[in-house]
Amino acid sequence: MPYLEDIKTRLKAKDYKITPQRKVIINAFAQNMEKHLSAEDVYQFVKHSHPEIGLATVYRTLDLLAELQILKKMNFGDGRSRYEFCKDDDHHHHHLICLECDKVFEFEDDLLESLEAIISKRNGFKIIDHQLKFYGYCVKCQQEKKGED
Amino acid sequence: MPYLEDIKTRLKAKDYKITPQRKVIINAFAQNMEKHLSAEDVYQFVKHSHPEIGLATVYRTLDLLAELQILKKMNFGDGRSRYEFCKDDDHHHHHLICLECDKVFEFEDDLLESLEAIISKRNGFKIIDHQLKFYGYCVKCQQEKKGED
DNA sequence: TTAAGATTGACACCTATTTTCTAAAGTGGT
DNA sequence: ACCACTTTAGAAAATAGGTGTCAATCTTAA
Numbered sequence A, B: 001m002p003y004l005e006d007i008k009t010r011l012k013a014k015d016y017k018i019t020p021q022r023k024v025i026i027n028a029f030a031q032n033m034e035k036h037l038s039a040e041d042v043y044q045f046v047k048h049s050h051p052e053i054g055l056a057t058v059y060r061t062l063d064l065l066a067e068l069q070i071l072k073k074m075n076f077g078d079g080r081s082r083y084e085f086c087k088d089d090d091h092h093h094h095h096l097i098c099l100e101c102d103k104v105f106e107f108e109d110d111l112l113e114s115l116e117a118i119i120s121k122r123n124g125f126k127i128i129d130h131q132l133k134f135y136g137y138c139v140k141c142q143q144e145k146k147g148e149d
Numbered sequence C: 001t002t003a004a005g006a007t008t009g010a011c012a013c014c015t016a017t018t019t020t021c022t023a024a025a026g027t028g029g030t
Numbered sequence D: 001a002c003c004a005c006t007t008t009a010g011a012a013a014a015t016a017g018g019t020g021t022c023a024a025t026c027t028t029a030a
Helices: A004-013 A020-030 A039-047 A055-067 A111-123 A139-148 B004-013 B020-030 B039-047 B055-067 B111-123 B139-148
Strands: A071-075 A081-085 A093-098 A104-108 A126-137 B071-075 B081-085 B092-098 B104-109 B126-137
Touching: A004 A020, A020 A039, A020 A055, A020 A081, A039 A055, A039 A081, A055 A071, A055 A081, A104 B111, A111 A126, A111 B104, A111 B111, A111 B126, A126 B111, B004 B020, B020 B039, B020 B055, B020 B081, B039 B055, B039 B081, B055 B071, B055 B081, B111 B126, B126 B139
Parallel strands: A093 A126, B092 B126
Antiparallel strands: A071 A081, A093 A104, A126 B126, B071 B081, B092 B104
């Protein structure tokens, strides 16, 4: 989780300006650490304090922050992109997506590092990033399903 | 790779009709085994021999075939869904996606099975499916990049 | 062969995202 | 603090992938 000052520095380093809109949007993510916000989510969240911000600006800012690797753009198959802060520590984290309630859970794992090395060698593919998603049913939805029978 | 007769049986089993359009679309996949076709791809491919087929029908058919687990719906992050035949053998296969040329390569691996069991136990999550994607640069694009320097 | 219901094609619609354009604002040098 | 230069923002229109509607047309079981 990069922090505000750090992010400002990284924007400036590439000659991007620090605008109030950008600050507000970054803040939205800081205040929703555990969530995976979509553009519309951000727009709605931000609207309360800054009703003048346009949806296009939100999209532009998300693009920019993803390009700078401050945010990570993700796709959970629900027809919209979702974003979260890049966790720039060593171990990757992955997602468990519940097919019933659509909630997204996270877990960490390093197992993939070794797999990555194997793949890389076997296919000559230079791996930059990976994404692992599990689809299934979360504890709660499993119980509720059981209840229905 | 399920075959045509098998697919017909599976359609009939659920009271879906075997229409020429459906046959043609299934055929499109049979003739493009290694590819990951999008709805538009299918539409264009099919148009040559059957210009009367509508895009809506393509979408409906793809949905149907995915529901019947004949096709698998995938997302490579290029803003459209892509489909391929479900490979219904034991080991899963995953994708290497080149960030330069957007080509998709496949590889097989069973390593994930054990990981799946661990996750499942640790989180109480009932896993139905998983998806693993690697992003990076393929051999060819790596060489071309080197050439540019 | 025919009736009943599923499926189709055309097209309008929808939602997510991008583009265009002009006005307004951030920034480095004074 | 002020200016000039350039980027950025907001509004609205434009795209793009995908879905819904509906009358006409097929598929299939009897």
